Amino acid sequence: MDKFESMRAFTQVVNSGGFAAAARAMGMSRSQVNKLVIALENELGIQLLHRSTRVVTPTETGLAFHERCVEILASLEEAERSLIQLQAEPRGRLKVNAPMTFGTMHLAPALADFMVQYPDLQVQLTLNDRFIDPIEEGFDVTVRIAKPQESASLIVHPLAAAPRVLCAAPNYLKAHGTPTYPEELRHHSCLHYGQLVVEHQWTLIGAEGEQTIAVKGVLCSNNGEVLRDAAVQGLGIALLPIFIVKQELQHGVLRMVLPNYHPPELSISVIYPVNRHLSTKVSLLVDFLQERFGAMST
Template sequence: MDSLEGLPVFVRTVREGSFSAAARALDLTPSAVSKQIGRLEDRLSVRLFNRTTRRLSLTEEGAAFYERASRILTDLEDAAAAVSSLRATPQGRLRVTMPSGFGLLHFLPVLPDFLARYPELDLDIDVNDRFVDMVDEGFDVALRIGELQDSSLISRRLSANHRVLAAAPGYLHAHGAPRRIGEVADHNCLVYTYRAQRHDWHLVDETGAEFVVTVSGNVETNNPTILRASALAGVGLVLLPLWLIGPDLKAGRLVQVLPRYHGPDSAINVVYPPGRHLSARVRCFVDFLVERFAD
């Protein structure tokens, strides 16, 4: 293969999910996108996509080619950025993923400041609470909350992730507050489903002793913002981080329960793939997060 022709169109088509969406993003016609993909498949002598009238999906060969092609384009973008260094202002597209609660409560308020500081950057922000494979899905930076899995990604710690037990005053008035750790299991406990062993709440006291309480309740969700809203409505007891419910505790909308106990501390980290040269786009974003959120 003696040309990079078609690689950007192929990668964008995978990310956008259809020829028509890729065409809009690239300011091309869908037929032009289809032709470029077809020529690329001819040169490679493989079919990259399974095409139906309703769905576009990668073949096994297409998935393998996408992983390499997206890395090649990222390296080319970084090389171009390095050559032009060294324009003082970072520029181009930066793909970022972060948890929904943190993104909405903390990053969204500072987003205008970031964009004003770096007007030549275009942010593509993915906000959700599932685990995202940065390399496979083509993200430049991720904000991760909790224990980091072993990986080749580079991480930079921003802050502690301190989780506490809490409930609304109305709930505690109606059901009473647990006085001992074992009484937590007697309450309607609202469960976060993305945690491993979701029904086992691991707690630590001031001496470092660890306890496990098996809980249940009538609300389970993969969205911590829904847990917060349910707790505020007096539905039940929650185990949530201070970055999410700290203002509610200060305002008295929620009350900390059994303050001697808390979830095992973890951290809020920003992570990004390794490379010999950190792109200006990634560097400025990481530095901005550290500036605004470090401890």
């Protein structure tokens, strides 16, 4: 039984003074209205109406219940109106998570522009470079730079490619030589993105196909800017997204290494929980980020 629909039918019968008038007001048949009211009485175990061949009036209990129904239905209608308005005009909090470097360089300015368009939104932006569970940590939208992976509980929406390059400072290359082939990286200090200073594997793709090389280095970090700055200081060869080292490459502070080889491509993706009724604020932000970064030149 749809209790709210039954309450509406009962309230309309009392307001209209009968089943026929209530049926006309609700656009239903008289028998449908009667069934709804009877179902409500059976559910409550109380007679709500006195019925005769000529008139229908509420019982004493029915009259008191009618007053409460009017209040409840009015509150329900107000809630529905508020929801419709919220969907039409996004407001409230929007929790966003992103990697530190991309968040600082690109996402934060984009969100500022987004908030100018939707001033009733309050955005909570969290930047970190650790693995997170968006659902467990309650993020509405998460931006990640990785290989897109399918998930039963998350939508992964690629925005743009995030190509990476090998690069090093001119003074490092002068002191240690410039590698010509991927296997030569074994003899260099390689600055690795990760948590442990141990042997890692870098995969590179060239004309001869894909090669995986075990590399070592003196520094690892889960932050791209740390690795970029270490490379600038001549500590070794770094493997980083172009958007992190673009200016350094343009100004000659860093130089590309093994330009004829490239690592597997990563994607800048926006991630949000699977939801049959996607909120307007999430949908608008996803569309905004797609427009902003979809043609991003990294």
